[in-house]
Amino acid sequence: MNPQSELPVLIILFAPLVAAILSLIGKFLPPRYSITPAFLVWLGGSLWAIYAAAPAILYGQSLEYSLGGWAEPYGISLSINGLTWIATFTDIVIASAAWLASRRYKRFGSLFYFFFFMALFSLQGVLCSRDIFNLFVWFEVLSLSSFILISYDRSLSSRLAAIRYLLISSLSITFFLVGVWILYRLTGSLALADIAEGLQSLNSAAEPQTITAALPVARVQSSAGLALALITAAILTRAAVTPFHTWLPDAHTAAPYPVSALLSGFVIKAPMIALWRIFELIEFPQLMEALVWLGGVTAVWGVAAAMVQNDAKKLLGYHSVSQMGYILAAFGIGGVLGRSAALFYIIAHALFKSLLFLTVGHVTTRVGTRNVYKIRGLGRFFPFYTIAFLIAAASISGLPLLAGFTGKVLVSEALHSHPAYLLLLAAGIGTAASFVKLSAMFFGKASDAHLLILESRPADDRGSKTAAGEANFGLLVISAGCIAMGVVPHLILHSILLLLHGRPALPAPINIGWYNSASLLKAGLSIGAGFLLALFLLSPFGKNIAHRARAMSVGLNGSLRMLVSGFVMVLLYGLLTY
Amino acid sequence: MDKLLVIVLFCVGLFGIMAGRSLIRKIIGLSLLNSSVVILFILSGRIDGIRAPILTQTESGMIVDPIPQALMLTAIVVGLSVTAVGLILAVKLYRSCGSLDIREIEESLDEPAE
Amino acid sequence: MRTKTDMLDVASRKLSPYVLLFGCYLISYGHLSPGGGFQGGVVLASGLILPALGCRSERREDLLSNFALSMGETVGFVLLFLIGVSGIAATGYFLADPFPGTSRPHAWFIFFMNLAIGLKVGAGIGLLSLLIIRESLEPSDG
Numbered sequence: 001m002n003p004q005s006e007l008p009v010l011i012i013l014f015a016p017l018v019a020a021i022l023s024l025i026g027k028f029l030p031p032r033y034s035i036t037p038a039f040l041v042w043l044g045g046s047l048w049a050i051y052a053a054a055p056a057i058l059y060g061q062s063l064e065y066s067l068g069g070w071a072e073p074y075g076i077s078l079s080i081n082g083l084t085w086i087a088t089f090t091d092i093v094i095a096s097a098a099w100l101a102s103r104r105y106k107r108f109g110s111l112f113y114f115f116f117f118m119a120l121f122s123l124q125g126v127l128c129s130r131d132i133f134n135l136f137v138w139f140e141v142l143s144l145s146s147f148i149l150i151s152y153d154r155s156l157s158s159r160l161a162a163i164r165y166l167l168i169s170s171l172s173i174t175f176f177l178v179g180v181w182i183l184y185r186l187t188g189s190l191a192l193a194d195i196a197e198g199l200q201s202l203n204s205a206a207e208p209q210t211i212t213a214a215l216p217v218a219r220v221q222s223s224a225g226l227a228l229a230l231i232t233a234a235i236l237t238r239a240a241v242t243p244f245h246t247w248l249p250d251a252h253t254a255a256p257y258p259v260s261a262l263l264s265g266f267v268i269k270a271p272m273i274a275l276w277r278i279f280e281l282i283e284f285p286q287l288m289e290a291l292v293w294l295g296g297v298t299a300v301w302g303v304a305a306a307m308v309q310n311d312a313k314k315l316l317g318y319h320s321v322s323q324m325g326y327i328l329a330a331f332g333i334g335g336v337l338g339r340s341a342a343l344f345y346i347i348a349h350a351l352f353k354s355l356l357f358l359t360v361g362h363v364t365t366r367v368g369t370r371n372v373y374k375i376r377g378l379g380r381f382f383p384f385y386t387i388a389f390l391i392a393a394a395s396i397s398g399l400p401l402l403a404g405f406t407g408k409v410l411v412s413e414a415l416h417s418h419p420a421y422l423l424l425l426a427a428g429i430g431t432a433a434s435f436v437k438l439s440a441m442f443f444g445k446a447s448d449a450h451l452l453i454l455e456s457r458p459a460d461d462r463g464s465k466t467a468a469g470e471a472n473f474g475l476l477v478i479s480a481g482c483i484a485m486g487v488v489p490h491l492i493l494h495s496i497l498l499l500l501h502g503r504p505a506l507p508a509p510i511n512i513g514w515y516n517s518a519s520l521l522k523a524g525l526s527i528g529a530g531f532l533l534a535l536f537l538l539s540p541f542g543k544n545i546a547h548r549a550r551a552m553s554v555g556l557n558g559s560l561r562m563l564v565s566g567f568v569m570v571l572l573y574g575l576l577t578y
Numbered sequence: 579m580d581k582l583l584v585i586v587l588f589c590v591g592l593f594g595i596m597a598g599r600s601l602i603r604k605i606i607g608l609s610l611l612n613s614s615v616v617i618l619f620i621l622s623g624r625i626d627g628i629r630a631p632i633l634t635q636t637e638s639g640m641i642v643d644p645i646p647q648a649l650m651l652t653a654i655v656v657g658l659s660v661t662a663v664g665l666i667l668a669v670k671l672y673r674s675c676g677s678l679d680i681r682e683i684e685e686s687l688d689e690p691a692e
Numbered sequence: 693m694r695t696k697t698d699m700l701d702v703a704s705r706k707l708s709p710y711v712l713l714f715g716c717y718l719i720s721y722g723h724l725s726p727g728g729g730f731q732g733g734v735v736l737a738s739g740l741i742l743p744a745l746g747c748r749s750e751r752r753e754d755l756l757s758n759f760a761l762s763m764g765e766t767v768g769f770v771l772l773f774l775i776g777v778s779g780i781a782a783t784g785y786f787l788a789d790p791f792p793g794t795s796r797p798h799a800w801f802i803f804f805m806n807l808a809i810g811l812k813v814g815a816g817i818g819l820l821s822l823l824i825i826r827e828s829l830e831p832s833d834g
Binding site: 133136137140144147148151154156157159160162163166167170171174177178181184185190555556557560561564 | 592595596597599601604608611612615618619622645646649652653656657659660663664667668670671674675680681683684686687
């Protein structure tokens, strides 16, 4: 064993696992002996691992670890490359903030933290895995822990959301397995690098030398396309891309808000990283083109659904769907610029969306209702949360000097000549509109009933003063991240490129006029249009339309039908174009 | 013929998940779907040989491809866990709503919210 | 709920120990023949829940308490983890054989791993099923 290269991979996976085990043993111990130590073990281990991995990553190497000592084509290998490194770093920030907030939200037992750390463990596995079946196992462990975390409030709505998520995600993972089966039959391997090599030789060689030697080349190719399309669609279900997104808004609404912050902030991005690792090795340009369009449609659809919501957390959930559209479109464009734009946006969205969920979750828990139209005047009671919320809301709407603006500039730079960009522009207007609508919660005059609730409760009835301070510290760090990404975007972009490619193979720097007149004008126009749209949405007529639109929402059976028809479409596309 | 069985099983499972309104029926559909994939893998692992892939000191020769079996053992475990969680959620929903009909549960949720 | 017949009651009581025994057999011979930790564990769990399903509710007594099952599950999980880590300590790889170079390769190690998995799976599934059964029986008992 080579400790320099293998130990960080081992530790990065073991840190959350050991934390989970400590929490599990904590069932039989007083809580203070298990909960905080588990967190510290996880944080310390993960931070040490990424610190130790950094030098090699900066030189463009990836750290690999083969389970049980069996090397790649036969064994399962896990690795950290630049992509994993960046994603892990984001994951650590978001999960720490969510953990701190969960201490304030409720006195959860240590079993809650067991599932929390199991989710982080499997998340890390998704980020590190280089084996396609192994990816399936990590995905399933991740969703099993998510189901339980979502239903942890024991309410009817959370259980319904969990079972919806369960049915949809298990249905989609079956298609994933069928895809794995086809790839295994074609190439005789499950390791991603090996599959890529096998597919390449299937395409180029006149006589493929695999189990399927008897099959004609055209049939081999179409089944490879089918397999890749199935796998992509199943992964996109986890990433909540239209038409596979129907589980997300309910699940992220019903979960306890620290869990929503983790789920929306990072868990839906991990599948994108996995997709990236697959298509880094396998070429499929037609599918990438389809992903750009799918991203555009997702952005618009998510925003359109978000604008009519009256539940504050559901509105945020639909925005997660819409923002995934931006990431997917930038990812689909590909190239150095497109991929780094996608990664930049992943980080930006992770920061501001978790901030939104943490702030909105906290204030709506305190008020006792999540109805956007009824809550007013919270700013006076939660000054700190109001500022944090406004930073996040301004970020997501694309106000200059904040993370969302620079992310959007980068995405528009990557996509500017593509027609799907118009869809993203339209989505930008809708985003601004719905966040103006949501911000109304913090201004105006609080209604008497809410005043009564807010004043009757002591400032921190759910946990000690220190828990509140720690939760606020988490918010502070995330807000600082949002501002930093807006103020020094070139530094962030440079470090992303450096980590992705390593110093020896560093591509030419990307020169972008971050704050030129065109981008400022675009942001100004879209925010202005959004403001007008928000005024319309808040008018009685707009409320009426929103009410009707909400009544059209599909139930479980409707969303399953949507999912399966989405799968059939993707499947046919893959079959015909590869 | 084998493939036909798998396809039929897959379609029955899909139908069970999509068409039924009872949660239990949906979960059974999910198990069927899972089993159809398991059978698909196991059938594909059968072709290479006749002996079980257990290493002994004397014998050698063609053995069955062990990878699909190992994979499906994992998939069965995962499917079992998913079914267990699904059933628990269904039981809990039944306890609070008195019904397993998904539409009735969704409706009972809508009313208090308005 | 319909009352259970004497036949069901007696059969489930008498059958349960044999099912448990068969589960133990599957676990302990998993490295030589079809079977192993997971399969054996599931059989163990079915041995545990058979009396709960078949016996009359007034005569039902649980073989093991929920606390013991929950403890067993935790111990199984921790044990499996420790076995995996011992592989790292000995050879540098997770779940590698901690005693390489003995005459019968891997067999002992796999035996212990199967024991841990069997404990975990048996206790886990048993606990889960017992909880569901109790949950669904309670209203009709009252």
